[in-house]
Amino acid sequence: MATKKTKSSIRPLRPGSGWTYAPAPESAAIARIDEQYELFIDGKWQKPSGGSYFDSINPANEKKLYRAALANEKDVEKAVTAARKAFDKYWKKMPPAERGKYIFRVARLMQEQARELSIMETLDGGKPIRESRDFDVPMACNHFFYYAGWADKLEYAFPNRTPKPIGVAAQITPWNFPLLMAAWKIAPALATGNTIVLKPAETTSLTTLKLASIIQEADLPPGVVNIITGAGNTGAALVRHPGINKIAFTGSTAVGKLIQQETASSNKKLTLELGGKAANIIFSDAPIDQAVEGVVNGIFFNQGHVCCAGSRVYVQESIAPIFLQKLKDRMATLLVGDPMDKNTDIGAINSAEQLEKINYYIRLGKKEGSLHYENTATLPKKGFYCRPTLFTKVAQSSRLAQEEIFGPVLAILTFRTEDEVIEKANNTPYGLSAGVWTDKGSRIFNMSKRLKAGVVWANSYNLFDPTSPFGGYKESGYGREGGLHGLSPYVTF
């Protein structure tokens, strides 16, 4: 009887209802953060030619963390020239096995400094230390380790073809997984013999700059990897530079389209990893408690700043009431607050700007008449925070169900039949990922085949691995990162 209210005799585990957590902060002391960072060009730290710097704050408390150099067109020119020189002089001539050994060395040095990288990532970006420590950093290390091994085996990856490096790769990374995205970009590009100019997002340069010092420590030939910091203008100058042969961009669909237009008349090879609005589909026979965990992980992992976030849940009508109740109960237990606390589930929103965007969508959802529910956590006074939020009574055409919010905001929709949910799930310009929860194996494979998405998680969500290709269909971009297929964007024949 779906209409009957189920009343649990077990007291929900909820902060403030008797059970409390003592603070368990990670120490920030081991992160050696400089007051000021320069540009990493040609193996040296170089001052920006315009002499300007920009501040980066800790979004958890709004305190200034460091300042980074603002690269202008002259700096881009220097970096591209250094990368070209390194390509011609060292990197393309080096025996591939030796190239691989450099990359292995980077992986090892990162592992040795893993905790410092995790702390830096959390301080700079606001994500919970539990995630940076257990996910971002180890995954980034493994990515280098994985692609290092490919360097001298590339001819096996392309049957009957001889892969060659493309040349100088321009890489632009987003702020949601700064170090991991740098690893996704740098590791395959180096393994295939390209040299690099990489620009991290302006709110989160820290771990990429730390990675530059690790690359320096690994003694890579100068200019093979160049890191320049700055905002959109720096990125635009990099994309436009005629000395670039390849562009790899991760970010918003709008900017991705601009880059495709900008480079239309050039022969720069382009790969784009863009936005998403993934459907997470719960059938009535799903293991419901696992599905609730999966939905929570799907949308609240990294504050929802995930391009493949499961931001639309489609739950089969017959189990919608019980599913919703269990989901709300689970959401109520989520700890929102200090990202450096080891118990924190939801950390700080990356920037004031992003918080405003999320709040805009929450106001919009309320205005459109969708039902709003949020966790009741007390938010810290300083810093950018957002409670885990869900909306029910969301129309398929609602902007909450169509647009990428990039925050901890979940839209819940319902369905009756398999055909209906496939139609609804695919009814978006995006096609990055999807989730399917059901006990029936044949249904999983049918759904997996018919969902237009680059990654499908069955009875699971938000899983990543260096060996597993990731990337989208449709307006979520093109090209794959990870695995054997992740080599193709960086080779020519």
Place this chain on the structure above:
Amino acid sequence: MKKPQNRISVLKTYKLYIGGQFPRTESGRSIAALDAKGNKIANLCMASRKDGREAIVAARAALGGWNQRAANNRGQILYRIAEMLEARKDQFIAELQLQGLSRVAALAETNGAIDRWIYYAGWCDKYQALFSTVNPVASSHYNFSVCEPMGVVTIFAPTSPLLGLTSVLAPCLAGGNTAVVIADEKRSLCAISLAEVLNSSDVPGGVVNILTGSKAELLPWLAEHRDVNALVYTERDPATLSSLRTRATGNLKRVIHWPYTNWSLNKAQSPHLIMDLQEIKTTWHPIQQITGSGASY
């Protein structure tokens, strides 16, 4: 005036090929197909933007059925195309000669096309095994990546009127995509005759749609249409390529450039061309861990 013959030969009307039918262009316009000396051979349909839209609708409707067909069955159909082409070889040779090719060149063009259909017929159920992967992820999951067709592909056909056309169409179909083809402007008779072959080879209606007319006129509409997944361009004009890439950004169509100059070479056929029109889809599935049992079977 020539002396009247005993029997008047029946001339062929060249029409478009959309959704398995041979309609005239809705615009009622025509362009002249010319022989090598500039004499008119036939009136060809000058397809309009609306014909293009109809073709895309037909290609979209046919996509599900085509890509869900057994790979083996797609292979049989591609092989059947070769059989039908072989049977009508003389017609194609004559048509190519009429359009200015020498007898030797026409024969090579036709034989090359037949063999190319057979080459790709054989790939239909094999490229998946070469390019799909099972990925050894660190967690307890079964993880695999498979190839899937991009969907509706618009092809701006090469100037090689039969072999070139076949060389771009066959990998597209072998991979389970459906196509809207804009035939080469100068020599498009063979494209429409090929449609007749496709129509009698169990290729479902809508899987291939062929338009004749002005490439320059059709290109902007087809490149911007939001229900097309990929564009294939085969010439070397940088301005056209740039225009295609720019116009494709609306829905981020994949723009594939195959600038082969000689389609008769062996290197102009490859499973990598099939892969250029494929997406990679990765599926994760948990593997049960029976912890505590201590068994190591």
